[in-house]
Amino acid sequence: MKAGVIGAGAWGTALAQLLAAAGEQVRLWALEPEVVEAVNRDHANPLYLPDIPLSPGIEATGAMADMADRDLLLVVCPAQHLRSVVAQAPVGVPLILCSKGIEAGSHLLMSQVAQQAQPRSPIAVLSGPTFASEVAKGLPTAITLACADADLAARIAARIARPAFRPYLSDDVIGAEIGGAVKNVLAIACGVAEGAGLGLNARAALISRGFAEMTRFGLARGARAETLGGLSGLGDLVLTCSSTHSRNFSLGKGLGEGHPAAALLANRRTVAEGAFTAPVLREAARASGVEMPVVEAVCALLEDAAPLPQVIDALLARPIRAE
Numbered sequence: 001m002k003a004g005v006i007g008a009g010a011w012g013t014a015l016a017q018l019l020a021a022a023g024e025q026v027r028l029w030a031l032e033p034e035v036v037e038a039v040n041r042d043h044a045n046p047l048y049l050p051d052i053p054l055s056p057g058i059e060a061t062g063a064m065a066d067m068a069d070r071d072l073l074l075v076v077c078p079a080q081h082l083r084s085v086v087a088q089a090p091v092g093v094p095l096i097l098c099s100k101g102i103e104a105g106s107h108l109l110m111s112q113v114a115q116q117a118q119p120r121s122p123i124a125v126l127s128g129p130t131f132a133s134e135v136a137k138g139l140p141t142a143i144t145l146a147c148a149d150a151d152l153a154a155r156i157a158a159r160i161a162r163p164a165f166r167p168y169l170s171d172d173v174i175g176a177e178i179g180g181a182v183k184n185v186l187a188i189a190c191g192v193a194e195g196a197g198l199g200l201n202a203r204a205a206l207i208s209r210g211f212a213e214m215t216r217f218g219l220a221r222g223a224r225a226e227t228l229g230g231l232s233g234l235g236d237l238v239l240t241c242s243s244t245h246s247r248n249f250s251l252g253k254g255l256g257e258g259h260p261a262a263a264l265l266a267n268r269r270t271v272a273e274g275a276f277t278a279p280v281l282r283e284a285a286r287a288s289g290v291e292m293p294v295v296e297a298v299c300a301l302l303e304d305a306a307p308l309p310q311v312i313d314a315l316l317a318r319p320i321r322a323e
């Protein structure tokens with residue numbers, strides 16, 4: 001059993017810890033040499049997952065060639081870098097994609113990007129309500145594991161399941177990916193409501209109407225409604241829209257407090273995927289004729305295209321219609 005994790009941000013490090021805590025020897029590819037050094041020397045990743053002691057069973061490397069002997073690879077880089085990262089991975093090894101987003105330009109989901117970059121590698125998607133620090137601490141978590149190949153899904157599930165980490169199986173890869181990508185944009189909207197002091201009614205309205213947008217977009221792209229209503233859709237939406245532990249929610253809170261997006265996004269080390277997904281999602285939704293007013297509002301705020309009161313008024317002034 002030789003798993004590799006590509007990407008040593010918070011989530012990649014937490015997943016490496018999950019696997020290594022059960023005795024597996026895990027190799028973790030990190031972009032930053034200081035992360036490689038800290039993991040190997042101190043069994044820690046203070047840059048991305050501070051205050052969590054890591055298993056000595058995790059060995060970090062900065063060389064993708066060191067992944068050549070792995071029998072399973074978890075890909076955990078930011079979505080916009082997935083194509084170039086996966087292209088460097090060894091050929092033919094099953095890839096579990098853990099990034100949440102839609103590629104700019106192509107409008108492709110991560111599984112579609114990976115299939116282009118590594119056509120001979122079997123693909124699965126792991127997505128759901130999972131704050132990295134909680135998984136790394138062994139707190140109870142459930143997640144969707146989506147894969148078109150039921151045998152591969154069962155083998156991966158047996159490999160990653162732990163008493164406090166429960167994968168639920170699905171063959172709806174597209175549905176699992178759309179939930180994870182769209183919820184990040186909606187979490188920004190809920191953060192805005194928090195930062196601007198709009199109240200908890202507004203948050204609940206954004207979650208419900210945002211879920212309606214996620215469902216419309218998902219169905220248009222071939223997702224199944226029950227997947228969108230499951231862990232990778234509604235489950236992750238509720239988690240990410242409820243807490244400043246979410247980077248996306250925190251970004252929105254800053255916008256709601258009146259800080260300009262450019263200042264909030266400048267010099268960030270950690271990724272708030274919703275900021276990159278929002279304009280791509282707007283473009284993809286418009287191209288499919290799907291109405292996504294909350295997503296449009298988030299884009300307007302990220303682009304500083306309109307002041308916050310005007311964006312809120314425009315959402316509230318939409319015509320009354322059937323729910």
Ligand SMILES: NC(=O)c1ccc[n+]([C@@H]2O[C@H](COP(=O)([O-])OP(=O)(O)OC[C@H]3O[C@@H](n4cnc5c(N)ncnc54)[C@H](O)[C@@H]3O)[C@@H](O)[C@H]2O)c1
Pocket residue numbers: 007008009010011012013030031032048076077078079081085098099100101130131132133269270271272273
């Ligand atoms: N953090 C979580 O709780 C969590 C949970 C589930 C899914 N995810 C998803 O996992 C993905 C990674 O998020 P994270 O939280 O681990 O990241 P992070 O914000 O903790 O760290 C940023 C990561 O981006 C990497 N990076 C920066 N530039 C890069 C480049 N040019 N090429 C490759 N990698 C580069 C850094 O090395 C680092 O690993 C995202 O898509 C995120 O939505 C995160």
Ligand SMILES: O=P(O)(O)OC[C@H](O)CO
Pocket residue numbers: 100128129130131132184187236239240245246247248249271272273
């Ligand atoms: O911190 P966020 O907003 O990137 O959310 C992390 C995970 O996606 C939650 O499931």
